[in-house]
Amino acid sequence: MKIREIVEKIDGKIxxxxxxxxxxxxxxxxxxxLSDVLALTEEKACLITGITGPQVIRVAEVLDIPLIIxxxxxxxxxxxxxxxxxxxxxxxxxxxxxxETCGILYxxxxxxxxxxxxxxxxxxxxxxxxx
Amino acid sequence: MKLSEVVxxxxxxxxxxxxxxxxxxxxxxxxxxxxLSDVIAGLSKxxxxxxxxxxxNVVAVAKLKDGAGIVxxxxxxxxxxxxxxATEEGVVLLGTEMNTFEFCGKLYNLLKYGEIR
Amino acid sequence: xxxxxxxxxxxxxxMDLANAGAASSHVKSELQKYGIEEExxxxxxxxxxxxxxxxxxxxxxxxxKVEANSNSVEIFAEDNGPGIEDLEKAMQPxxxxxxxxxxxxxxxxxxxxxxxxxxxxxxxxxxxxxxGTKIHAIIYRRKENEAK
Numbered sequence: 339m340k341i342r343e344i345v346e347k348i349d350g351k352i353x354x355x356x357x358x359x360x361x362x363x364x365x366x367x368x369x370x371x372l373s374d375v376l377a378l379t380e381e382k383a384c385l386i387t388g389i390t391g392p393q394v395i396r397v398a399e400v401l402d403i404p405l406i407i408x409x410x411x412x413x414x415x416x417x418x419x420x421x422x423x424x425x426x427x428x429x430x431x432x433x434x435x436x437x438e439t440c441g442i443l444y445x446x447x448x449x450x451x452x453x454x455x456x457x458x459x460x461x462x463x464x465x466x467x468x469x
Numbered sequence: 470m471k472l473s474e475v476v477x478x479x480x481x482x483x484x485x486x487x488x489x490x491x492x493x494x495x496x497x498x499x500x501x502x503x504x505l506s507d508v509i510a511g512l513s514k515x516x517x518x519x520x521x522x523x524x525x526n527v528v529a530v531a532k533l534k535d536g537a538g539i540v541x542x543x544x545x546x547x548x549x550x551x552x553x554x555a556t557e558e559g560v561v562l563l564g565t566e567m568n569t570f571e572f573c574g575k576l577y578n579l580l581k582y583g584e585i586r
Numbered sequence: 587x588x589x590x591x592x593x594x595x596x597x598x599x600x601m602d603l604a605n606a607g608a609a610s611s612h613v614k615s616e617l618q619k620y621g622i623e624e625e626x627x628x629x630x631x632x633x634x635x636x637x638x639x640x641x642x643x644x645x646x647x648x649x650x651k652v653e654a655n656s657n658s659v660e661i662f663a664e665d666n667g668p669g670i671e672d673l674e675k676a677m678q679p680x681x682x683x684x685x686x687x688x689x690x691x692x693x694x695x696x697x698x699x700x701x702x703x704x705x706x707x708x709x710x711x712x713x714x715x716x717x718g719t720k721i722h723a724i725i726y727r728r729k730e731n732e733a734k
Contacts, residue, residue, distance in 0.1 A: 368569040370503035371695035372606070372639065374521055376632045377704075386570065388507050389692045396607025400614055400631035410502075410511060417604055435511065436501040437519065437573045444574025445586065453543055453568050504689050521695065523680050545680050 339363055339446050341405055341428055344384070347442050348432040350407065353419060355428030363405055366448045368436050372397055380451045386439050390414045395421040395429075404428070409436045470496050470580060472537060475517070476563065478579060479572070481540065484552050484562040491561045496537045499576045501569050505530055512536050517576070519569055523547040528554045538562070542569045592620050592654040598641040598665075603691045606642050610634035613652050622654060626725050629705040630659050633723050636698045637663035643684060643693050644668075645719065656727070661706075663721040670713040677703070677711075 342359040345352055352359070365383035369375045375385060375397050384405035387394060390412050398406055406422075408414055411433040414422070422429045432439060444450070473492035476483060483491070500512045501519040505526060512518055512534040519540045520527065528551060531539050538561035541547055547555070547562055555562045565572050575585045594616055596609040614631045622630075634650060641648045641663060648665030675681050682696030703709045706723035713719040 366570045366574075368501055368573060369521070369695075370507070370692065371521065371689070371697075372692035373636060373695035373697035373701055374503070375692075376635055376701050377697050388502055388504055391606075391691055392604060393606040393692055396611045397635065399611045400607065400635055401628065410507060412507075415604075436569075437499040437577065440501065440570050440573035441577025441581070444570070445578060448574075450568060450571030450574065453566070503695070505686060506690060521680075524682075526686065 339443065339448055341430070343446070344405070344407070344443065344448075345430055347446060348407065348430070348434050348439050350430040350432040352428060352430050353414070354422035355405075355426050357426075358404075358428045361404055361428070364449060365451050366440065366443045367451050368440050375401070375403075378451060383451050384443075384448070386436050386443075388412050388436060390418060392417040392421040394418065395425055395427060398427050399425055405430065407432060407439055409434055409439050472496050472517075472561065475576070475579070478585060479565065479575060482564040484547060484564060485556040487556055488559050488561050491538075494537050494561065496580070498580060499573055500536070501573050509533065519572055519576075521545055521569065523551060525551050525554055527551065528558050528560050531555075531560045532558045536560075540565055540572065542567060542572055592616065592652070594652045596650045598638055598645075598648050598650055598663075600642065600645060600647045602642050603688075603693075606639050606691065607635050609638050609650050613650075617652075617654060617659070620654065622659065623727060626659060626727055629725050630661065632705045633661050633702045633725075634663075636702045637661065637721055639693060640698050640719075641665050643688055648718070658707075658724050658726045661721070661723040661725075663719075665718050667716065667718045669715040669717050670711075670719055671715055673711060673713050 363384045367383045368386040370388050386407045388410050406429045472494040496517050497515040500516045502508045514535040515537050517537045540563045544566045578586050617627045645665035646667050651662040653660045677699045679700045680696045682694045684694035707726045708724040710722045
């Protein structure tokens with residue numbers, strides 16, 4: 339989906355990176371915890387989150403994330419808005435929940451990322467056994 | 470949709486099937502968040518909570534908001550203390566290999582259109 | 587790149603939550619300027635970010651150092667305490683000692699060490715309660731790029 343289409347489908351408001359509305363987004367990822375995002379295996383995945391601090395922009399910079407969607411009607415902090423404008427990374431706000439945003443994007447062809455299950459050493463309790 | 474149907478169609482694992490009557494729990498919608506404060510504000514009754522959090526605190530939050538249950542994603546297993554508490558409180562703990570985006574995408578379709586795409 | 591070396595040093599302040607990732611982002615742009623491979627830069631960025639977050643949330647403050655040459659990029663993260671109680675547990679995915687309020691800043695996934703290990707070719711941690719924690723990670727650049 340192009341960012342432009344995403345903004346439309348989620349009744350979003352774009353607050354930075356307005357010059358990138360025609361960028362294509364192939365994959366989506368939903369997370370509220372930074373380390374979870376840092377475990378992302380693929381680029382070109384837009385991030386759907388409830389984090390409102392500037393750290394999320396930094397994660398996006400480090401991972402080349404093409405779009406950040408801040409869901410649940412949460413207001414980004416001033417620091418996030420400033421960091422977003424400086425970096426040029428598109429940030430879209432939506433009143434919709436993360437669940438709904440994932441649903442809408444998925445229905446419109448945005449694919450999930452592959453999961454890298456990290457093994458925790460001797461502790462076999464940490465991950466489900468893959469059948 | 471009944472939770473047993475969701476478990477069957479989505480291929481979920483249940484960590485505490487001892488919870489009485491879990492199959493008949495009604496799932497109206499889903500709610501995805503790893504931030505407990507957001508869940509406390511936003512999770513509605515009969516919604517299935519989707520998260521990667523696996524620690525003890527998730528039980529109290531789900532119970533407080535009368536959620537339909539908790540789905541822990543990415544193949545992450547809740548610790549024993551969490552499973553024990555959840556069973557005591559009657560909170561259903563489920564697991565999936567899928568990540569949150571994929572699980573929500575599919576559950577959304579299932580609940581809205583009656584089928585996973 | 588020849589015999590050029592890059593050396594970047596950052597002071598990481600305790601509880602500086604709003605700036606989490608600022609150093610890592612700077613590392614990334616600096617390494618890119620020196621023409622380091624995209625894949626390597628990405629992995630360095632992830633390791634630095636995790637190390638930075640750990641120092642901010644759990645330590646009394648510390649230093650993040652990144653050194654790059656034609657063969658590899660090395661990351662050193664050292665703090666002055668308090669040290670990790672149970673290092674083995676800390677290495678497990680999903681295990682976190684982050685307090686609940688830290689979640690609002692995105693902390694607490696418990697993937698810090700696993701992510702660092704996953705992205706490095708060599709990964710070493712030394713920690714003692716009451717002393718502090720030292721992390722050392724090496725990422726090797728690909729051999730075919732040495733000809734450039």
